[in-house]
Amino acid sequence: MLITNVSDLQPLVKSKKVTPSRAPFRLQPCGCGPRDRRGTPRVERARRIAVLVGQTDNAYRRSILWLYSNAMTARGMAPTIRIADNNEGQLSATEVSTRLLQGKDPPDALITSSSVFAEGALDAARWLGVDVPGGFMIATVSDGPIAEQARPSITALRLDTSAAARRLLDLLARRLHNGGAAAAPATMTLDLTVRESTLRVG
Structure with a gap:
């Protein structure tokens, strides 16, 4: 399934700090991975990035799609959005990712909304012989x-x-005590854990 209209999606999750870059998807490991002669990590950027999410329409899913779509369109790239069947889980992600990788211009990077879908994508790449x-x-x-x-x-x-x-x-305790909503939305920091699946040597 392909989503083509994402204009109605609203930002529901914000990252604490956003650093603009020329590439929409650049994962830079800290203290690990290949390095050049000056000791700087060498990371090759993705050429085309797709996103794979589940069927449930909620704040979490909308936030992922909104952030991803904005990042792509801001750089003149068309979003590639695919939907996996929640009930089929990993099997559905494998099927969707297989079709994606067999397409005319397949992406060389994929972001998923769950680790189950990510493992399904990994299975698809393994089955097709894609490194x-x-x-x-x-x-x-x-x-x-x-x-x-x-x-x-x-x-x-x-x-x-x-x-x-x-x-x-x-927040719940404050709301019960004060009888109203919190003055400002709470924010939580997400930590990027870079692992082998994105350590591509440039």
Whole structure:
């Protein structure tokens, strides 16, 4: 399934800091990976990036699509959005990713909304003989044991769930005590965990 109209999506999640770059998808490892003669990490940028999300229409999904679509269109690139069947999970992600990689102009990078979908994409690349990360980089917005234990391991955004739970309880307590909503929306920092699936040598 392909989404072509994303103009009605609204930003629901904001990153704490956004650093503009000429490329829309550049993952730079800190303290690891290949380096040049000056000791600077060498990371090859993606040429074309796709995104794979589930069917459920919620704030999480809309935020991913909004941020991704804005990043692509701001750089003159057409968004490539694919939908996986939530009930089929990894199998659906494998099927969708297989068709994507077999297309006329396949992407060389994929962002997924879950680590289950990321592993499905990894299965598709393996089945087609596409090297990860050499020919196809994979990253997921949702970290967990699946991304960590995959081979190759999958780059992911990690949320401190303990800190998020404490923040949620604090907000609920304040609302009950004050009888109203919080004065400002709470923000949580996401940590980028760079792993083998995006360590492409330039």
